[in-house]
Amino acid sequence: MGKKRMTMRRKESIYGYIFVLPWIIGFLAFTAGPLVFSFVASFTNYNITSQMDFVGGENYKGLLTEDSLFWTSLWNTLYFVIFSVPLTTIGAIFLSALLNQDIPGIRYFRTLYYLPAVLSGVGVYMLWMQLLDPGTGMVNLVLSWFGIDGPNWLFDPDWTKPSLIFMKLWSVGGSMLLYLASMQGVSKSLYEAAEIDGANTWKKFFHITLPMITPVIFFDVVTSLIGGFQIFQEAYVMSNNGEGGPANSLLFYNLYMWKQAFTNFNMGYAMAMSWILFVIVFIMTMINLKLAPRWVHYEGEEK
Amino acid sequence: MAKTTDNLDYLDSADDLKTLDKANENPSFFEHRGNRKTFLVVFNFILLAIGSLLILSPLWWMFATSLKTMAEVMSFPPSFWPENWLFSNYIKTWEAAPFTRYTINTLTITIIVVIGNVLSNSFIAYGFAKIPFRGKNILFAIVLATMMIPGFVTLIPQYVLFANLGWVNTYYPLIVPSFFGSAFNIFLLRQFYMTIPTELIEAAKMEGANHFYIWWKIGLPLTKPAIATVAIFSFNGAWNDFLGPLLYLNDEKLYTLQIGLQVFKGQLSTQWNYLMAGSLLVLLPVILIFFIFQKYFIQGINLQSGGK
Numbered sequence: 386m387g388k389k390r391m392t393m394r395r396k397e398s399i400y401g402y403i404f405v406l407p408w409i410i411g412f413l414a415f416t417a418g419p420l421v422f423s424f425v426a427s428f429t430n431y432n433i434t435s436q437m438d439f440v441g442g443e444n445y446k447g448l449l450t451e452d453s454l455f456w457t458s459l460w461n462t463l464y465f466v467i468f469s470v471p472l473t474t475i476g477a478i479f480l481s482a483l484l485n486q487d488i489p490g491i492r493y494f495r496t497l498y499y500l501p502a503v504l505s506g507v508g509v510y511m512l513w514m515q516l517l518d519p520g521t522g523m524v525n526l527v528l529s530w531f532g533i534d535g536p537n538w539l540f541d542p543d544w545t546k547p548s549l550i551f552m553k554l555w556s557v558g559g560s561m562l563l564y565l566a567s568m569q570g571v572s573k574s575l576y577e578a579a580e581i582d583g584a585n586t587w588k589k590f591f592h593i594t595l596p597m598i599t600p601v602i603f604f605d606v607v608t609s610l611i612g613g614f615q616i617f618q619e620a621y622v623m624s625n626n627g628e629g630g631p632a633n634s635l636l637f638y639n640l641y642m643w644k645q646a647f648t649n650f651n652m653g654y655a656m657a658m659s660w661i662l663f664v665i666v667f668i669m670t671m672i673n674l675k676l677a678p679r680w681v682h683y684e685g686e687e688k
Numbered sequence: 689m690a691k692t693t694d695n696l697d698y699l700d701s702a703d704d705l706k707t708l709d710k711a712n713e714n715p716s717f718f719e720h721r722g723n724r725k726t727f728l729v730v731f732n733f734i735l736l737a738i739g740s741l742l743i744l745s746p747l748w749w750m751f752a753t754s755l756k757t758m759a760e761v762m763s764f765p766p767s768f769w770p771e772n773w774l775f776s777n778y779i780k781t782w783e784a785a786p787f788t789r790y791t792i793n794t795l796t797i798t799i800i801v802v803i804g805n806v807l808s809n810s811f812i813a814y815g816f817a818k819i820p821f822r823g824k825n826i827l828f829a830i831v832l833a834t835m836m837i838p839g840f841v842t843l844i845p846q847y848v849l850f851a852n853l854g855w856v857n858t859y860y861p862l863i864v865p866s867f868f869g870s871a872f873n874i875f876l877l878r879q880f881y882m883t884i885p886t887e888l889i890e891a892a893k894m895e896g897a898n899h900f901y902i903w904w905k906i907g908l909p910l911t912k913p914a915i916a917t918v919a920i921f922s923f924n925g926a927w928n929d930f931l932g933p934l935l936y937l938n939d940e941k942l943y944t945l946q947i948g949l950q951v952f953k954g955q956l957s958t959q960w961n962y963l964m965a966g967s968l969l970v971l972l973p974v975i976l977i978f979f980i981f982q983k984y985f986i987q988g989i990n991l992q993s994g995g996k
Contacts, residue, residue: 404815411868419845506928
């Protein structure tokens with residue numbers, strides 16, 4: 386009996402390994418292997434054609450002390466993250482609060498507001514390039530109705546990054562849906578109790594809804610911070626095939642890394658850049674995790 | 689436009705709302721709760737309607753521009769309503785670049801990627817959810833940890849790997865990885881498998897079924913909504929993929945729509961009407977899929993937040 390049990394267990398285990406084997410192979414080939422290679426190569430002058438020579442911390446030193454474009458790209462990325470993350474988060478929460486109500490046609494509204502979130506890729510970037518075109522675009526036309534002389538958007542270094550942030554705001558529907566789902570999970574009895582105490586809509590929102598959805602806000606903020614640091618495609622397409630926009634104003638971190646790797650073939654240098662990004666993202670995520678207990682409220686934690 | 693006045697109306701009502709809120713704090717001042725509720729509904733409806741215009745107008749503008757003559761696009765001020773609806777722009781656009789070939793290429797890649805993602809992720813997720821084995825928790829923790837790695841950290845070394853395999857200028861780099869699972873999808877499907885009762889699987893085993901059979905005959909059918917979600921997300925991901933084709937495809941014959949559109953932009957520079965027609969054609973499948981399967985989108989997201 387005992388022996389049979391053992392073999393049953395072993396048989397189960399073998400099945401288990403077979404089932405997760407594709408992932409293990411994929412992980413070794415496409416994640417772990419590349420990570421190890423990248424880390425080693427970041428200390429070399431690897432450029433894909435010649436052999437690689439060990440150069441020590443040369444790449445890192447060069448990036449941090451001599452390369453002004455590195456700092457430009459880092460600054461551009463920070464600027465984008467600092468403005469886009471809070472704006473999209475607040476926008477998404479506001480929108481989901483509006484959509485979490487009993488209003489005629491609410492299902493239609495929810496579908497509609499989510500639509501831009503699934504639209505991405507070159508088609509959408511082209512659309513925004515046309516919308517923001519200073520002469521023939523819709524945005525400046527609408528602004529002119531209000532007597533506002535719209536800026537040159539993608540042609541003015543001061544406005545290129547705000548342009549991309551507006552585009553991001555348009556497609557806020559993905560996060561909106563997350564918040565909506567979690568708002569629907571908030572127990573009705575909490576609102577009923579508050580109503581008896583005479584709380585108005587705003588009070589209910591700030592004292593019940595907002596605290597109850599903080600776990601989702603946390604999740605959304607962490608993922609959008611990580612995502613924000615990796616902005617690439619829209620900047621590549623909207624800055625004339627990766628040229629980085631006027632006065633390098635759209636030269637984001639990943640765009641510069643791409644240029645170093647696949648235009649200049651400074652692969653070792655680019656991989657050093659990618660590890661600096663990894664460290665930045667890691668530290669940022671750790672700070673987030675550390676700060677979380679101060680404002681994230683988990684149900685059943687207390688009270 | 690008429691909407692401008694609507695806008696002002698609603699600003700007035702925002703002030704009204706504040707007075708109402710004040711009144712509500714002091715019940716004796718204002719007792720018609722019912723009235724206030726109706727008012728809020730109307731107010732929110734108007735707000736949402738204005739928002740819908742903000743969401744939809746870019747798409748309408750895209751459509752309108754695609755039907756105009758270039759002279760009309762350039763005229764000032766540009767208009768929301770095309771003068772003559774030149775649907776022939778679409779035919780011209782289609783013929784100006786090898787769109788048919790790009791479409792076939794994109795569809796081929798997309799279909800294979802969708803199949804790869806659905807099969808591999810549900811297979812792997814079943815293992816993580818329903819079969820006990822040593823080291824499972826550690827492996828699953830690694831699955832989740834890989835979601836934290838910035839894509840560019842592995843992108844460059846992956847390129848080196850595929851270049852060494854001689855896979856540059858083929859579709860292999862775009863399709864092969866989809867057969868080895870991805871963290872987000874494994875996580876999503878595992879959540880679904882967890883809800884299948886273990887007794888069901890035990891009963892199947894009693895009747896002599898092995899795990900492959902159970903996965904195929906019980907697991908797959910019972911997780912249809914999650915599989916639909918994975919399929920739709922993979923479709924969108926592969927259809928919209930820009931970085932992969934940009935990096936790996938040099939031969940114009942192999943180009944996908946996303947890259948084709950990019951080339952097209954250079955050729956016609958500011959021919960906005962054709963460019964918008966092309967962009968709309970590329971977005972159309974995504975829009976159609978969205979409207980056909982929107983309930984699955986919603987379910988998928990619901991689940992994601994449930995597993996916080």
